[in-house]
Every structure is written in C-alpha cells, then in structure tokens.
C-alpha cells in the first residue's frame with residue numbers, strides 16, 4: 001500500500017530559512033492542502049516533495065522507505081504540476097502531452113486522448129501551444145495527471161486561470177484518483193473541495209526572526 005510522509009522538513013532559499021519543522025503524513029487516498037500567505041513556502045515544499053529541491057533538513061518517506069534511498073522510483077510515480085504550465089509553444093497540444101506522457105509510459109496514445117477529452121481540449125489537439133489561452137494551457141498541464149498513471153499528485157495552485165466548470169471537473173478527477181488509493185498535495189489561495197483533507201498552514205512553520213538572523217549569520 002502506498003503512503004507518503006515527511007518529518008522535520010526545512011527549506012532554505014538563498015540566505016533565507018523559509019520554514020522548519022514541517023511534518024505531514026498521507027495515507028493511500030489521502031489529501032493535503034497547503035495554505036499560507038505569499039512567500040510562506042508552499043511552492044518550495046511541493047518542489048521538495050517532488051525531488052526538485054533538496055530539503056535543508058528532514059526526511060521524506062514513500063511506501064515505508066526513505067525517498068533518498070530510491071529517488072528515481074519516487075519521481076517515476078508522481079506527477080508534479082507547477083504554476084508555470086511548461087507548454088512548448090511550437091509543439092501541438094497532442095505533441096506536448098504525448099511527449100510528457102512518453103517519459104512515463106511509451107504506450108500512452110489512448111490515455112493521452114482520453115485526458116484531452118476529459119479536460120475539454122480534444123478539439124485543440126492539433127493547435128500549437130502558443131495559440132492556447134491561459135486557461136487552456138492550464139488544462140493541458142493538468143491533463144498530465146490522467147495521461148500517465150502515477151500514485152502521487154503534487155499540484156501548485158492548480159485552479160489559477162480555470163473556469164468554474166473546469167474547477168468542478170478537477171475536483172471530481174481528484175476524488176476519483178483518491179478513491180483508487182492515489183494521494184494529492186495541493187497548494188491554493190482559492191476555495192477547492194477536497195473532502196477530509198489535512199491542512200498545513202505554512203505560516204506556522206516560519207522560523208522566528210531571531211532564528212532567521214542566526215541562520216543567516
């Protein structure tokens with residue numbers, strides 16, 4: 001059974017200690033909502049969870065084993081959607097998603113088509129990325145969630161630029177993922193329906209000013 005947890009996580013960006021002492025535990029099917037003001041470290045924590053940024057302290061555990069022991073297995077079984085959509089402007093919508101999904105699984109054509117349909121952008125499959133509106137780019141980025149099967153979804157402000165109907169669809173897609181034992185960590189300033197989610201208020205983990213100064217000294 002999959003699960004994902006973190007103990008004593010700290011993050012340093014440049015000279016600044018952004019947060020310390022973050023603990024969380026996600027069971028299979030679990031959801032974690034990251035809240036907090038601008039700069040409190042939500043994106044940084046997601047990047048640490050995705051293995052894109054080293055933690056200054058602490059441990060991540062996936063399915064009972066330290067992520068540091070098998071980082072590739074962890075990365076292969078997660079989908080990180082950052083708040084930059086990473087859509088290549090000269091590739092078509094289908095090529096963008098097919099390329100990404102191919103990194104996970106070569107036999108992905110059907111899943112890719114189904115993902116575009118589910119996010120309502122199948123009619124744009126042949127359009128170059130540069131033609132997409134902000135919301136269409138976001139839908140394409142989120143289509144990755146369905147184009148390859150991964151157990152852990154890490155979503156940085158996923159509802160930005162989405163219309164109301166697509167936010168409702170995303171809520172359903174996340175609920176289906178969790179019903180199959182998938183996990184999700186999501187940061188947002190907006191309202192989103194994530195039944196039973198744990199909430200991490202990131203401002204609680206800001207080091208005190210004196211700690212920050214002594215860290216920087």
Ligand SMILES: Nc1ncnc2c1ncn2[C@@H]1O[C@H](COP(=O)(O)OP(=O)(O)OP(=O)(O)O)[C@@H](O)[C@H]1O
Nearest residue numbers: 013014016018036037038039040041042043044045
């Ligand atoms: N590449 C970087 N180099 C140095 N500092 C950085 C870098 N990226 C982010 N930071 C700093 O790390 C801190 C946390 O930023 P982060 O983006 O994680 O916050 P956030 O809670 O996601 O904010 P927001 O709500 O504005 O998206 C901020 O003080 C930010 O300036």
